[in-house]
Amino acid sequence: MALPRTTALGVFAAAALSAAAVLYVWPNTSPTNERRPDGAGRVRGAWQQFDTLEAGQTLLSLLQKHGLTAGEASAALHAATAIDPRHIPAGLVVGFVGQRQGDARLAASKVSVQLSPERTLHLTRRPNGPWTARDERVEWALDTVVARGVVHSTLYDALDEGAGKTLPSKASRTELAWAIADIFEYRIDMSRELHDGDRVRVAFVRARSALGATRVKAVLAAGVERGGKELQAFRYTPKGAGRAAFFDAAGRSLKAAFLKAPLKFNHISSVFGPRKHPILGEWRAHKGTDYAAAAGAPVRTVGDGVVAFVGARTGYGNCVDVRHANGYVTRYAHLRGFAPGIKTGARVKMERTIGFVGMTGLATAPHLHFEVLVAGVQRDPRVALAAKTGMPLAAADRMPFSVAQRLEAAQLERPSGDGVALRN
Numbered sequence: 001m002a003l004p005r006t007t008a009l010g011v012f013a014a015a016a017l018s019a020a021a022v023l024y025v026w027p028n029t030s031p032t033n034e035r036r037p038d039g040a041g042r043v044r045g046a047w048q049q050f051d052t053l054e055a056g057q058t059l060l061s062l063l064q065k066h067g068l069t070a071g072e073a074s075a076a077l078h079a080a081t082a083i084d085p086r087h088i089p090a091g092l093v094v095g096f097v098g099q100r101q102g103d104a105r106l107a108a109s110k111v112s113v114q115l116s117p118e119r120t121l122h123l124t125r126r127p128n129g130p131w132t133a134r135d136e137r138v139e140w141a142l143d144t145v146v147a148r149g150v151v152h153s154t155l156y157d158a159l160d161e162g163a164g165k166t167l168p169s170k171a172s173r174t175e176l177a178w179a180i181a182d183i184f185e186y187r188i189d190m191s192r193e194l195h196d197g198d199r200v201r202v203a204f205v206r207a208r209s210a211l212g213a214t215r216v217k218a219v220l221a222a223g224v225e226r227g228g229k230e231l232q233a234f235r236y237t238p239k240g241a242g243r244a245a246f247f248d249a250a251g252r253s254l255k256a257a258f259l260k261a262p263l264k265f266n267h268i269s270s271v272f273g274p275r276k277h278p279i280l281g282e283w284r285a286h287k288g289t290d291y292a293a294a295a296g297a298p299v300r301t302v303g304d305g306v307v308a309f310v311g312a313r314t315g316y317g318n319c320v321d322v323r324h325a326n327g328y329v330t331r332y333a334h335l336r337g338f339a340p341g342i343k344t345g346a347r348v349k350m351e352r353t354i355g356f357v358g359m360t361g362l363a364t365a366p367h368l369h370f371e372v373l374v375a376g377v378q379r380d381p382r383v384a385l386a387a388k389t390g391m392p393l394a395a396a397d398r399m400p401f402s403v404a405q406r407l408e409a410a411q412l413e414r415p416s417g418d419g420v421a422l423r424n
């Protein structure tokens, strides 16, 4: 299927799509609104503008900003039965078209609201008539593609370079990096365990809109090669599970008793190397791992356990210790605050939010200080939390898994780029 060349509107749409999961698409209208797409003639005296709903702003007031009276704006929203104006997220992109009279702009007579990547609501007012609503579903074509990247600095950079042709929008390449990091989050801390020359490859279902916007629909298989050894992941939905998970080539779950990092990959802004430690004085000698992240980012416990300490500690600031079944203690420090229900003795499940990134104690910038203690001694989390194997699939799943795994492994071997179209 030949896609139209990416237009300025397409670029805008792709950026808006992946950045905020909303985009504005105005079918059959050129970006400038000067000409009809068929070239039949000029549309004189029309104006077109995009606007973004700000935090705390109502859709009603946004409509009024573009010339509608309070009565017209509420009539327009009344026609929009598909939306609940009280639950419209900030960041929503709304398009407006109206007529001109001389130099004066008349009130908008077309309003377009992108409710989701697949769905646009068009509100139109006929001359002297009521507002009508049309709910439009955008068609996305699906295909499977392969992308490969070589790590020089980060996973983002590897995919930015390796998946540039497959996913033209940078935001969708970022989305792909997050998906890969999530798949391997029990095995590889992508923020600190990748090195120059490591390789990543991924077979995934890509969605493309007629305007050239791209999205990552689902990862089918992925491989991360470190030091010449590749860890592979294959998508499979075990019988009765209801949702897909990832397994290695032998059908063992990639899940393990511990997550490799106490922050989700998309919350980590960087990792401090030992020489760039933002800590003062003797604290510099500490043996933890520091993750830079925005203040307030949720911190999660890396495994099931019992909260052994909550409170302030010299140097560490606000700190939580979690004791795990194998006797290990994980420690999370410099927190801005604690999550509700986190008290000494509370049982916590892996991934439970226990607090929020801050800079309490001896910290000069917001970051999470993370430690693993074995018999009271700090150990390298990369070693202490390493998992070699996971739970094997049940006997009834082995045959169907091996069929799926072989198909997905073949996808992973295909050349990068060109897609194989899928029936939707």
Ligand SMILES: [Zn+2]
Residues within 6 Å of the ligand: 279, 286, 288, 289, 290, 368, 369, 370
């Ligand atoms: Zn630290």
